[in-house]
Amino acid sequence: MAAEETGAGVTIVDPALEQQAKPLADSLIADKAASRLAAQDPTLWGTEAEAEAAIRLSWTTLHKSSRPLIGEIEALRTELRSEGVDRVVLAGMGGSSLAPEVITGTEGVALTVLDTTDPGQVADALAGDLERTVLVVSSKSGGTVETDSHRRIFAKAFSDNGIDAKRRIVVVTDPGSPLAELSEQEGYRKVFLADPHVGGRYSALTAFGLVPAGLAGADVARLLDQAAGVADQLAADSEANPAVRLAAALGARHAQNAEKVVFADTGSGIKGFGDWAEQLIAESTGKQGTGLLPVVVESPEAAGFADAGADATPVAVGHAAAPAQLSVTGPLGAQFLLWEFATALAGRLLGINPFDQPDVEAAKKAARALLDQPSTSDSGAKPSFTDGAIEGYGLDAADLREALKSFVDSATGAPSAYLAVQAYLDRLDDASAAVLRPQLAKKTGLQTTFGWGPRFLHSTGQYHKGGHPNGFFLQLTGAAEQDLDVPDRPYTLAGLQLAQALGDGQVLAEHGRPVLRLHFTDRAAGLAQLVAALEDLA
Missing domain, CATH: 3.40.50.10490 (Glucose-6-phosphate isomerase like protein; domain 1)
Incomplete structure (x- = not known):
């Protein structure tokens, strides 16, 4: 090796x-x-x-320019550990969470990642030992709605438990962002300003990747050494x-x-x-x-x-x-x-620009518009069918079996189609939903992707709207057993989660992409019912 x-x-x-x-x-x-x-x-x-x-394009030299971060991260980690703070929770989406998760997973160090609006998953993170917790709030734009919601929820939880919130919040953002300005006003523990000339998906070796991973205990110096070791090869x-x-x-x-x-x-x-x-x-x-x-x-x-x-x-x-x-x-x-x-x-x-994302903002705007309405409960839409613990939207069908057959038949009859399963659920408690990807791939013979919502909106969501127009989309949403208010905001996490699903579905439909949404009135029962129905599918 x-x-x-x-x-x-x-x-x-x-x-x-x-x-x-x-x-x-x-x-x-x-x-x-x-x-x-x-x-x-x-x-x-x-x-x-x-x-x-x-x-x-500054990402091409991060193996050199990110070196000063190593000492800053280690100094803060040492400080926190001396205060008994050794649990790191990361609030971030897309490039702000994917790289730290890979780094810490590979190194075998613990990092709790919040890239979700599912109230159950956020509640689980809140249930951890807050006395030992530091929250890293990571957003390039400084206005990411999911990350801002997490910050508000954790700040209140810290205060409610007699913990000085500003000493337990560390921020990673771009210079001059709204989050940078807020952090200065609030007096948060430390603000790491990332290189603004690096896009989010190229930011693995910036502060966005290194700070949360390093605070969790990953060897980020070695990571930069590994990148430096290949840099000359890649420039040749x-x-x-x-x-x-x-x-x-x-x-x-x-x-x-x-x-x-x-x-x-x-x-x-x-x-x-x-x-x-x-x-x-x-x-x-x-x-x-x-x-x-x-x-x-x-x-x-x-x-x-x-x-x-x-x-x-x-x-x-x-x-x-x-x-x-x-x-x-x-x-x-x-x-x-x-x-x-x-x-x-x-x-x-x-022949494309690899640094823009022209179709990402559309789903965000649609979600915001739904949040501005008095209710986000499907905006008054009625299900086309109700079958056991599942309500169906987007296809006229009598029951789940008919809806799945129609959806799959349309996809398998289309040239070079792919399926995309989009699960707006709890990726810990509802992890069994991931079995749907190989199950559908095996049943249909089609390439099938799986994404947790709203996480994939900051990832494959761009391709779904802007890439090859041959996708068929299976959206999964579910009733929340519990909900969480977002402090000083007129919505709850469950409301935000549903608005994000509906907003993205609306934009996909406007792009001519077929969407079948299955809503679980009981998550466990609905998932089991769907898995069984797919198994029976010819």
Whole structure:
């Protein structure tokens, strides 16, 4: 494993793909794309993307520029530990939570991640030992509604338990953001200002990734060392550059209408890497009716990897294993930088701007509009059917079986379709919902993704609206057994969660994307009923 400690590698397992990728790799090399990217040249993606790219490329040198953070993080961690504060809760969405979760999971250190509006999941985090808790509030824009809600709820809980809230809140944000200004007014324990010239999905090695992970006990210096170890490779205009090889292979497969990239871990030792890569790739490339759709599967044996089909590219994270067409090796810090370089280069090959997210804001606006209404209970909509513990919306059907058959038949009859399961539920207590992904993939033969809402809105949500228009969406919502008020806001968490589901469904429908929403009046019973119904599906 020594080679993996000093760099990263990309193996193109399929000889035919190697040949197909070569012209694209040669074009990147001839254009000096890798070295220009490393030098932060904003002209790589055309004139329309230049203004955005000019303020989004500082991630290429984070293995150097983030070094001063190491001492700051360690000093704060030491202070907190001396006060008996050793439980870290992270409130953040998208790039603010996915990287820290992968880092701490890989290192085996505890981090409680709140990237949800589910009141049950937030209540579970509140039920932890507040005397030992520090809350890291992480938001690039400083106005993320989920993260602001978490901050308000925890600040009140700290105060209600006789704890000085301002001493237990640490903030990570961009300079000049509303959260930075609020933090100064409130006197929060510490504010880490991140590099504003790095977009959220490229921020793994900024304060957004390093602060919560480092406070939890991860070795963030080693992470930067791993990235530094591969930096020269990634800047080289050479066929040996793993980012060039990876981008060219993905670009070649996309040109063959194989836009789906199926991720399976083959012993990398990295925990949850696919979830981080999913946001990076989907949000960077899924626009203008094109893009690469990541499909994260449970294992190489999972349906959808071994039987990937002509419209998908199986990628092994770790050693090469059949039937993978590509394998990517290297330690976590190196993989972060490798995939960022490869995704940016793939954006050049696809002819898109990999740094904007034009369709993300639409769902947020729709959710805000619903929150401004007196009630978010489906805005008066009536279910098309009620079957046991499930109410159905979006398809005219007599019962669950008929709705599922109609939905699946439409998807399997559409060219190159994919299914997306969107679970606006508690990803801890309702974790069994994840079984729906392999179940649907096996039943339908279609590539199937799974996302926890509203987390995926900050990730694959961009691709769903802006990428290839061949998605079919199964939304899952559920009645909350308990609810939480959001202090000084006219909504509860359950109201916010439902508004986010309805808002996204509304925008998907406006884009012509088919949506079937199943609402569980009893979550456990509804999930069991749905699993059984899918099992019976022919």
